[in-house]
């Protein structure tokens with residue numbers, strides 16, 4: 001099973017407060033952009049979901065990826081945590097090591113194009129893609145509700161990544177409601193060549209800063225999404241984590257200024273950073289901005305939002321290819 005899964009950006013993110021469990025309540029508007037990771041899952045042996053419970057053997061899992069050492073390959077990787085969570089639901093024990101020819105095993109190949117530790121939910125997207133892929137591959141039959149329950153446990157962005165598209169999220173980010181979005185928006189995505197930023201560290205830095213004095217609300221962003229108007233979106237986009245990211249990485253300030261000087265409608269830190277976003281009027285404008293910013297940001301890219309949800313790119317199952325969740329709609333089958 002091959003799944004392609006898009007990255008996300010937060011068009012609006014307000015931190016509403018620190019909770020007792022250490023997480024923060026948020027109001028955030030999320031949208032997928034067309035930077036994708038791709039995941040191939042190959043099963044050697046019979047799908048455990050097709051067997052009776054007492055015939056199910058332990059499963060070996062192996063993850064291979066093409067990213068650098070900053071992406072773990074061991075049990076900490078969200079891909080393996082997601083796959084292990086599905087095994088638990090099936091009552092199939094996880095066997096140690098990658099296994100050999102005679103063992104029941106699944107090999108997961110991950111090709112990363114979403115920037116790592118960049119504030120674009122790459123790890124969460126991979127986790128969502130894994131849930132969808134192994135559910136199919138293992139004939140686990142967890143369906144939408146089962147996968148959503150597991151997604152909530154894996155991370156705050158994972159439920160959104162299961163569906164993609166455009167959503168308003170509240171609570172810790174796991175309660176998502178689909179938002180009406182027309183047209184598309186065009187961005188320059190300025191990926192730093194330095195280290196990523198740790199999301200918990202950015203939230204901690206946020207808590208150490210004086211509270212914001214003005215109320216913020218996503219109304220303008222939601223209106224811009226309804227009309228597809230990038231100028232209105234530029235007025236409304238907001239990220240409460242931006243100040244914290246700038247405190248931890250002051251050089252980001254010059255990057256934001258450069259994006260505005262190049263003529264972007266607005267500049268923004270993506271999620272918890274350190275990726276910077278510039279909003280363009282249209283695709284052509286995004287290309288012009290990218291060319292202007294390339295000397296300072298060799299890794300600059302253009303992207304379009306919204307980019308739908310995870311898609312099944314190859315599958316030997318009879319249901320065939322297509323959008324897994326239709327960008328927020330009920331799954332097929």
Ligand code: C5P
Nearest residue numbers: 022023024155156157172173199200203
């Ligand atoms: O849920 P996830 O593992 O993606 O979150 C990473 C970290 O970001 C959490 O451990 C927490 O420190 C912080 N976070 C938060 N409030 C949220 C979401 C994430 O404090 N709503």
